[in-house]
Amino acid sequence: MRSESRFRPLKIGDILAIVFFLFFVFFLPKNKGEKVIISVDKTNDFVYPLNQDREIIINGKLGEAKVVIRDGRVRILNSPCPLKICEKKGWISKKGDFIICVPNRVIIRIEGKKYDAVTE
């Protein structure tokens, strides 16, 4: 039988583990997005660089939606959908972030240069 004091809370290893995981959370690789991928009706068809400002008109299922890329961020400015959830999502800028407009069948994603370390 092992001694009880072996498992008494707070040993040096616990603190090291907590510090390690906190470190992992706060110093994760910062995901700067590079590409904006706009897909309409599940087909990837428009890819734009995130660092050039522009306005794009997308022909969705319901009608024309206006997308703005400015200062490394993307948003949907106008959309013909009824609830305007995609407009309310506002600006997105990080890799992996997305705006989805279900009625208009528009998905806007941001991707980096490469895929994740995990999915690679």
Add this chain to the structure above:
Amino acid sequence: MQSLNRIAFLSVFTAASISLFVIESLFPAPIPGIRLGLANIFIILALIFFGLKEALLIGILKSIIGSLILARLLTPTFIFSISGTMASTLIMWLIISSRLPFSLLGISIVGAETHIMIQLILATSIFLPGVSFFYISPIYILSSIITGSVTGILTYLFYSKTKRRYKFCVD
């Protein structure tokens, strides 16, 4: 007599972990996937009292029977649950058997982290390939530090209470 006591202990641990798993899953979670992980108490205790094989058995039985009760056998949730449990049991066994200066708190936190990491890696690589692992992981890592320490403290309390009784039964 010893093996009878052993079987009795193991079955009580299994039953307790299954019921905790089921009850816990019935509560709505603030963010999908976040649970306290109370069933882990009995897996850690099994690792200390018995060994890797028995703890893995409890974990696998917990996942299978618990999912059967909750009617989610062989769904993605079940796959997450069983793989996370097995991975975290292995890692916790490595820590316990290597005699590193970890207390039950640290063991439980590392177990909780492994559990959620395996699930996130599975989720982002197989089930949701579009979602970035690094984008969704911070909140899960932070929350599992908290839930892991709660479970670890409970495990220590339980351990200091059960140890004497276990010694009396087996030694």
